[in-house]
Amino acid sequence: MKWYLDPEVYRDELVTEDPKRREVVEKITGYNLEYYIYNTSKMARIVSKMPQPFKSIFKAVANRKAYELHAGQVVPLEDALKIVDLAHNHVLIPCYCRYLLGAETKLTCLNFGLVRDLWPKYKPNDPISEIDKEEAKELLREWDEKGYIHGVFWAKIPYVIAICNCEKKYCTALRNRLLFGIENSYKKSHYIAVVNHELCDLCGGRPKCISRCQFGAIKIRDGKLYIDEDLCFGCGLCRSVCDRGALSLVSREEAGVNVW
Amino acid sequence: MVKIKFNKGKCINPEECMKCISVCHVGALILAPANKPGNPGTPPKRYIIDLLYDVACDKCMRCVEVCPRSAIEII
Numbered sequence: 001m002k003w004y005l006d007p008e009v010y011r012d013e014l015v016t017e018d019p020k021r022r023e024v025v026e027k028i029t030g031y032n033l034e035y036y037i038y039n040t041s042k043m044a045r046i047v048s049k050m051p052q053p054f055k056s057i058f059k060a061v062a063n064r065k066a067y068e069l070h071a072g073q074v075v076p077l078e079d080a081l082k083i084v085d086l087a088h089n090h091v092l093i094p095c096y097c098r099y100l101l102g103a104e105t106k107l108t109c110l111n112f113g114l115v116r117d118l119w120p121k122y123k124p125n126d127p128i129s130e131i132d133k134e135e136a137k138e139l140l141r142e143w144d145e146k147g148y149i150h151g152v153f154w155a156k157i158p159y160v161i162a163i164c165n166c167e168k169k170y171c172t173a174l175r176n177r178l179l180f181g182i183e184n185s186y187k188k189s190h191y192i193a194v195v196n197h198e199l200c201d202l203c204g205g206r207p208k209c210i211s212r213c214q215f216g217a218i219k220i221r222d223g224k225l226y227i228d229e230d231l232c233f234g235c236g237l238c239r240s241v242c243d244r245g246a247l248s249l250v251s252r253e254e255a256g257v258n259v260w
Numbered sequence: 261m262v263k264i265k266f267n268k269g270k271c272i273n274p275e276e277c278m279k280c281i282s283v284c285h286v287g288a289l290i291l292a293p294a295n296k297p298g299n300p301g302t303p304p305k306r307y308i309i310d311l312l313y314d315v316a317c318d319k320c321m322r323c324v325e326v327c328p329r330s331a332i333e334i335i
Contacts, residue, residue: 032297034304038290041312048315100291102281122301169287179315 002190004075009158010087012113021156028070028155029115030122033096041172044180063184072151072164072173074189076236076249080140080150080163087112087160090136091128093119095164097172108143108165110136115161140165147212149174149235151186168214187260189234191249193217195225199246209238209247229257263335264317264324266309268294270331275307280323280332288317 003009015021027036047058075083084090093115094106111119111128119128131139140150140163148165151173155161168174176185200207207225210218217231218238225246239247252258271277274291281289290312293304311317324332 026300031300032302034293035297038292038310038312041290042292045312101287102278102284102289102291124301125303172290175287175313179313 002079003158004073004079004083004152004160005086006158007086009154009160010113011159014159015114015155018156021159024069024156025114025159025161026118026122029111029118029161030126033123034100037096037100037172041176041180044176044182044185047182048180059181062182066176066182066184068157070153070155071157071185071187072153073187074233074235075150075152075163076189076191076234077140077144077150078236079189080152081137083152083160083163084110084133084136084140089113089116090131090133091116091119092131092139093123093128094126095166095170098166098170101170101172103167103170108148109162110139110165111162113159113161144237144240147214147237149214149233149237183260188232188252189236189249190252191234191236192229192232192252192255192257193227193234193236193238193247194250194255195227196246196248197224199244200225200242201244203243208241208243212238212241229255230259232257264311264319265333265335266311267331267333268308270329271309271327272329273307274309277328279326279328280309283322283326285320285322286313286316286318288313289323 015025044062047062050058089112091111092107093109093111095109098106143165148167151164152160153162153164173186176182202225215231215233217228219226219228234249234252236249281291288311290310291307292310294306294308295304324334
């Protein structure tokens with residue numbers, strides 16, 4: 001079973017019974033959030049520019065801290081919908097990554113649990129909107145259509161606090177991984193995309209999935225669609241633009257692609 | 261090699277302008293808090309533009325052209 005489908009990871013007692021976790025939750029739900037996002041990214045950049053052996057040492061520290069404290073994992077739409085069912089206190093808050101990186105729409109951060117009570121304490125000027133499960137699912141489907149990658153984020157693993165919905169350009173977690181090499185800041189999903197060559201007709205020469213994939217994982221090789229397993233994050237966004245249903249997700253483990 | 265420099269004195273209230281950040285097609289720029297954190301929840305008093313993702317910058321110079329205060333220079 002996937003870790004985020006365990007109802008245990010949504011229990012607020014994980015926070016109320018653990019002062020350390022409460023500190024992390026407070027930090028990332030409003031408490032000087034702009035500084036938290038910028039400083040984390042700045043540190044990742046500094047590490048990426050260090051000479052060896054310092055780079056490897058500090059990268060390991062950054063990876064461990066990200067994993068333990070606050071990071072995310074890509075989830076496809078169907079798993080994001082299951083998470084909505086398992087979570088409680090669904091609220092919509094503005095994404096501060098998107099704010100600092102200049103995105104036009106910012107209300108794309110779907111939060112759960114104690115965020116509802118903690119956010120107004122630190123960000124009174126950013127009113128949160130409480131939504132029900134059906135509204136949350138509708139939004140997830142809308143975002144998926146728009147090409148927003150979903151990711152489940154934890155505050156001191158394994159407590160789940162949010163499903164982040166964003167594009168590669170505006171996601172600082174993803175950028176910390178792709179541009180600065182901190183892999184644990186955003187883990188790949190439990191899946192990987194595969195193509196059914198019997199169904200794929202390359203859209204008559206210009207496959208729509210190639211431009212849909214934000215990771216550049218879909219290519220054409222020897223006249224056939226080819227998925228680069230090293231680049232695929234398993235977000236599943238490619239599937240929805242394929243008219244012929246030629247793309248699907250399979251379990252990363254079963255496919256033997258153990259890059260997370 | 262072309263280098264891009266931000267003149268902090270000329271760039272005023274970047275959080276209201278955001279022109280260079282919006283025009284950057286690779287997202288190399290970020291709005292960065294310029295002062296030390298205050299009390300919990302206090303938003304930054306001042307921001308600056310930072311070329312944080314310089315690895316992504318392809319030196320297209322669109323930010324230089326779009327800046328209304330000519331605060332971005334090529335050196």
